[in-house]
Every structure is written in C-alpha cells, then in structure tokens.
Amino acid sequence: MTQEELLEQIYKKDGRAFTLLYDMYSKSLYGIIFNILRDKEESEDVLQEVFVKIWKNIDSYNTSKGRFFTWILNIARNSSIDKLRSKGHNNSLKNLSADNFVHILDNNFTATSKIDAIGIRDFIRKLKPKCIRLIDLLFFKGYTQQEASEELELPLGTIKTQNRNCIKDLRTLLQV
Amino acid sequence: MDITEYIGSGILELYVFGRLSDEEMRDVNQMAGEHAEVRDEIVSIEKAVISLSYSFAPYLSAENYERIRKQLLEKHGVVEMKPKRGMSPWIGWAAAILLMFGLAYQYYEYNEVTKEVQSVTKERGKFEQMVAALEIKNSENEKALSVIRDKFSTVVPLEGQAVAPEAYAKVYVNTSKKEIFVDVSGLPPAPAGKVYQVWALKLDPLTPTSIGVLDTTAKTNGILQVDNFDQAEAFGITLEPEGGSATPTLEQLYALGKV
Numbered sequence: 001m002t003q004e005e006l007l008e009q010i011y012k013k014d015g016r017a018f019t020l021l022y023d024m025y026s027k028s029l030y031g032i033i034f035n036i037l038r039d040k041e042e043s044e045d046v047l048q049e050v051f052v053k054i055w056k057n058i059d060s061y062n063t064s065k066g067r068f069f070t071w072i073l074n075i076a077r078n079s080s081i082d083k084l085r086s087k088g089h090n091n092s093l094k095n096l097s098a099d100n101f102v103h104i105l106d107n108n109f110t111a112t113s114k115i116d117a118i119g120i121r122d123f124i125r126k127l128k129p130k131c132i133r134l135i136d137l138l139f140f141k142g143y144t145q146q147e148a149s150e151e152l153e154l155p156l157g158t159i160k161t162q163n164r165n166c167i168k169d170l171r172t173l174l175q176v
Numbered sequence: 177m178d179i180t181e182y183i184g185s186g187i188l189e190l191y192v193f194g195r196l197s198d199e200e201m202r203d204v205n206q207m208a209g210e211h212a213e214v215r216d217e218i219v220s221i222e223k224a225v226i227s228l229s230y231s232f233a234p235y236l237s238a239e240n241y242e243r244i245r246k247q248l249l250e251k252h253g254v255v256e257m258k259p260k261r262g263m264s265p266w267i268g269w270a271a272a273i274l275l276m277f278g279l280a281y282q283y284y285e286y287n288e289v290t291k292e293v294q295s296v297t298k299e300r301g302k303f304e305q306m307v308a309a310l311e312i313k314n315s316e317n318e319k320a321l322s323v324i325r326d327k328f329s330t331v332v333p334l335e336g337q338a339v340a341p342e343a344y345a346k347v348y349v350n351t352s353k354k355e356i357f358v359d360v361s362g363l364p365p366a367p368a369g370k371v372y373q374v375w376a377l378k379l380d381p382l383t384p385t386s387i388g389v390l391d392t393t394a395k396t397n398g399i400l401q402v403d404n405f406d407q408a409e410a411f412g413i414t415l416e417p418e419g420g421s422a423t424p425t426l427e428q429l430y431a432l433g434k435v
Contacts (some may be wrong), residue, residue, distance in 0.1 A: 014249075015245070015249055018244075018245055018248055018249065019245075019349055022241055022244070022245070025226075026220075026240070026241070027229075027230045027233045027236060028226045028229040028230045028233065029229075030233045030234070030236050031229035031230055031231070031232055032229050033227075034234055035232075038301075040234055044236075044240055045259070046238075047240065047244070048240070048243065048244050048247065048409070051244045052244075052247065055248045060418060061400060063205070063432075064205060064292075066194065066199075066204075066205070067191075067192060067222060068192065069192070069217065069222050069226065070191070070192055070193070070194040070222075071194075073193075073194055074194045074349030101228075101229075101232050102232075104186060104232045104234075111234060112327075122384070124228065124231060124232070136210065138189075138190070138193055138227070139193045139225055139229075142193075142195070143195075144195065145180075145190070145195070160183075160186035160187065160189075160190060161185070161186045162186075163186055163189050164184065164185070164186030164189050166397060167189050167221055167224055167225075168382075170224045170225075170228060171220060171221070171224045171433070174223075174224055174227050176220050176223040176224050
C-alpha cells in the first residue's frame with residue numbers, strides 16, 4: 001500500500017482507518033517511544049497519547065509537510081521527550097545518549113516479542129558501533145546534525161554522508 | 177544537480193528522520209515530485225527505519241489496541257448521552273429541599289425544647305428556694321406563736337419613750353422554759369451603723385444587764401429570742417452603735433416597760 005492509498009483510508013477516521021494505522025505503525029512508534037523512556041507502562045501511555053494526537057490533527061497533515069511516517073515520528077519523539085521532561089530529569093535526553101537501541105536488545109526487554117523480529121535483531125547486531133550511535137541520535141532521539149557532531153566528536157560536514165552510509169548498511173542487511 | 181549525487185548526499189535520510197529545515201524539506205518535496213528515483217529512495221529509507229524501530233520494540237499487548245481504539249472512536253464517535261426528561265430531576269430537588277427544611281425544623285424544635293427544659297429547671301430551683309425560705313419562716317412563726325400561746329408566758333408591753341413616742345415593743349417571758357422573746361415589729365428600722373440592744377433591769381438599785389443585741393437585718397417576723405434573765409423587774413430597748421454597748425445609752429431609750 002502506498003502512502004497515498006493509506007492516507008485515503010485514514011482520512012475517513014473510522015474503525016477501519018484506526019486498525020490500519022495501528023497495524024502499520026504502533027509497533028515502530030512504540031519502539032521509538034520505548035527507546036527514549038525505557039519504561040513499558042509509561043511508553044504505553046505515551047503511545048496512546050500519540051495516537052490521540054494523530055487522530056485529532058490528521059486533517060492538518062498534508063504531503064507538503066513530508067512523509068506521513070515522518071509526521072507521526074515527530075509526534076512520538078516530541079511526546080516522549082515531553083514525558084521525560086515532566087518527570088523532572090533535566091537534559092535527560094542527553095543523559096540517555098550513551099544508551100542506544102541495541103541496549104534494549106541486550107536487556108531482554110523484548111523477550112516476548114514476535115518471532116519475526118528475531119532475524120532483524122541479528123542483523124542489527126551486525127551494524128557498526130558508530131552507525132548504531134549515529135542512527136540512535138539522529139533518528140530515534142531527534143538530534144540535529146550539529147548536536148550529533150558534538151556528541152560523537154565527528155566533523156559536522158561528514159554527519160550527513162556517514163549517516164547515509166549507515167542507513168545503506170542497514171538496508172543491505174534488511175534487503176530493502 | 178545530478179540525481180545520484182543528490183541521493184548520495186544523505187539529505188533524503190534526514191528528510192525521513194524529520195531533521196531538515198522547512199526550506200530543505202520543500203526542496204526534497206520538489207525533487208521527489210520530479211524524480212521517481214528520489215521517491216523510491218525515500219520509501220526504501222523509510223522501510224529500513226520502520227523495520228529497525230519495529231525490531232526491538234517490547235511486546236505490545238492487544239489490550240493497547242482495544243484501549244486506544246475505544247478512546248479514539250468513542251470520544252469522537254456517535255455515543256451521545258440521552259438528555260434527562262420529565263419530572264425525575266425535579267422530584268430529586270424537591271426531596272432535597274423538603275429534607276433540608278425538615279432538618280432545619282427539627283433543629284429549631286430541638287433548640288426550643290432544650291431552652292424550655294433549661295427554664296423549667298431554673299424555675300424549679302427558684303421554687304425550691306422559696307419553699308425553703310417559707311419553711312424557715314413558718315417554723316419561726318410557729319415558735320413565736322407557741323411563745324405567745326404558752327400559758328407560762330408573761331407579756332410585758334414596752335412603751336415608746338422620748339426619742340420615739342410612737343414606738344412600742346413586747347417582751348414575752350416564759351418562766352417554765354426559761355426563755356425570753358422580744359417582739360420589735362413596733363420599732364422604727366434601725367439607722368445604718370446602729371443596732372437595738374435589749375436590757376433586763378433591776379430597779380433597786382437600777383442595774384441594767386444586756387440580754388441581746390438584735391440583728392434586725394435578719395428576715396424575721398420581728399420576734400427574736402434573747403438571753404434568759406431571772407427575776408427581771410423591767411425591760412428596756414436602746415439604740416446603740418453596731419456591736420452593742422456595755423451600758424445603755426439612756427438618751428437613745430426607745431421603749432421601756434415594767435414587769
């Protein structure tokens with residue numbers, strides 16, 4: 001299903017639209033939220049909050065704002081960061097920067113995950129450590145290139161291309 | 177710009193990540209609109225990161241689906257509360273108001289009864305005091321009457337003297353019981369700081385003996401018992417300074433009478 005076909009269904013805002021939206025994105029959004037919050041219950045609350053925001057604001061989204069996934073990714077990231085701040089951890093996102101998505105795999109949080117994810121996990125472990133950190137900061141935690149360059153002590157001009165190469169590696173592993 | 181070079185710059189990854197400025201994003205939108213390679217590249221990048229985030233997400237139970245579905249569809253959905261009609265809300269309010277008045281009335285009644293009980297208790301106290309006072313007075317009256325009626329009593333009338341010609345008094349002498357009473361109801365009230373003193377007299381030679389200083393402030397019927405004195409020949413009453421005197425002040429002789 002293309003984004004256009006998907007959106008056509010979702011704009012109807014009926015039960016089917018919700019099921020479609022949920023099936024396609026809930027797990028990914030939950031992964032993004034969980035990577036920031038590291039608490040199952042809180043992440044479930046934020047996931048619900050994110051779906052409410054998507055549902056309420058869906059009419060304000062159009063393709064000039066970028067990909068639909070990018071739009072909901074931003075909502076999920078911002079809601080998680082807001083939640084983190086509301087808990088009173090100052091700069092807690094920065095404090096979390098050393099902790100990345102691969103640690104979640106190591107900590108058995110996903111012990112009950114679906115079997116089909118296991119293969120992907122093995123691929124992820126094959127990613128270069130530098131790529132894991134770069135993707136974690138830029139994609140999952142929404143760092144700017146400037147922030148990521150400072151955090152990882154990489155030249156600012158190389159961030160974009162290094163990230164490109166890391167995503168290329170990921171795509172090769174995932175065969176997409 | 178060469179499309180391969182454009183794709184290789186890494187801008188499309190940041191586009192999918194949502195990390196571009198508005199201006200950069202407009203550029204990418206335009207390029208995507210014009211070039212299918214750009215569109216395909218964007219979709220592939222998106223698939224990769226969706227799969228990545230999907231892969232390590234902890235188990236998400238079906239309850240979440242139900243919970244969120246319920247919230248989204250019921251909150252913005254068709255279930256409407258039926259407005260309440262008819263008398264039922266009014267009956268509720270009426271009952272509440274009645275109950276309120278009922279309680280207020282009960283409280284008022286309770287206060288009134290309490291007040292009544294208090295005043296009745298107070299009244300009873302007053303009556304008891306009155307009865308006690310009357311009993312005392314009655315016993316005094318009976319005693320006085322018995323003195324007067326006693327066949328062994330002798331009455332000695334005392335006449336008013338120069339300072340108070342209208343004054344009079346009576347002395348009752350009971351020789352069998354050896355008691356002497358004096359009735360001073362005919363004397364004017366003693367001025368402040370002064371008291372009446374009763375004297376028994378022997379006439380030859382004239383010897384006055386004090387038989388009592390009268391406490392006229394006491395509420396009596398005017399008949400007071402004084403000390404006994406055998407064989408008195410006369411009785412006199414003088415006005416003396418408070419506490420009485422050793423000898424009578426004859427200038428203040430109010431009443432005098434011979435036995």
